[in-house]
Amino acid sequence: MIITASVALTGLLLAIVSAIWIHYESLRYLSVRLSNVPIKPPLRLVLGVFGVFVAHVLEMLVFAVLYLSLIPFERFGGLQGNFPVNFVPNFADAFYFSCITYTSLGFGDIVPTGWIRLIAGLEALLGLVLITWTASFLYLEMTRYWQEH
Template sequence: MLLTVVVTVILIGGCFLIHLWTLERLGRWVYRRKDEIRHPFPIILTTIFLAHLVEVFLYALGLSLLDWAGEGELRGAIVGGPGWFEDHFYFSIASYTTLGIGDILPHGNIRIVAGIEALNGLVLVAWSASFTYLIMERLWGRQGPGEKL
């Protein structure tokens, strides 16, 4: 159980730091270049999406480590061999997005990691949405009614 707690704390902290670093850099980039770039939102949304994928990948690595260490397993997943990590990544996406499809189920201590990942993902997706909203409001709020970017 101690390994599960340690891995979970590292995953939460790592994901928050990745997200903070990404959004901070994006915010600085947008405000430095706000007069040069006509439509920054494709770049902003792609970068945020990639940050979320990195965070999902980290959780998949953590789940794989805990599975390998005997702290639990994913039932319904491929056991060993090709496709083993892909199942952990797929399960991680379903957990992070709180989709919870249910074709792969966690058993043992990794159930805790799956639940925490859902909470962590919910917070980070909300953070991304509020960041994007604030950037849009500040950039588009400079215009008068009916004006285009």
């Protein structure tokens, strides 16, 4: 039990740190690069939105990989839903579950069990924080570009 908890929590911590790092570096890169691109401000904002969208997808991928790493071991729990008997969720299932969790869309057709419930709950909280961070970033970028224009 202690080993199971340690592995699950270590994986969770690594996923959280990785997602925050990806987000920070993406926002920093976009902030520096977009100001140096010789294009009109509206197009800069579109590129910024696309850039943060890619960052969010990468962050969801981090959690999808974590789910896929833990699912084969029954002691961590799994993903349950309207799957056939003895079905093992694949990458698409794990990524879909990560997307609906990260965006706080909510569970319906796939439900976590065991330790994966804790991971999913904290992924939802992290998604909320990072999406809010993105909104703040885009607001500041819009303010900066509108002052130039």
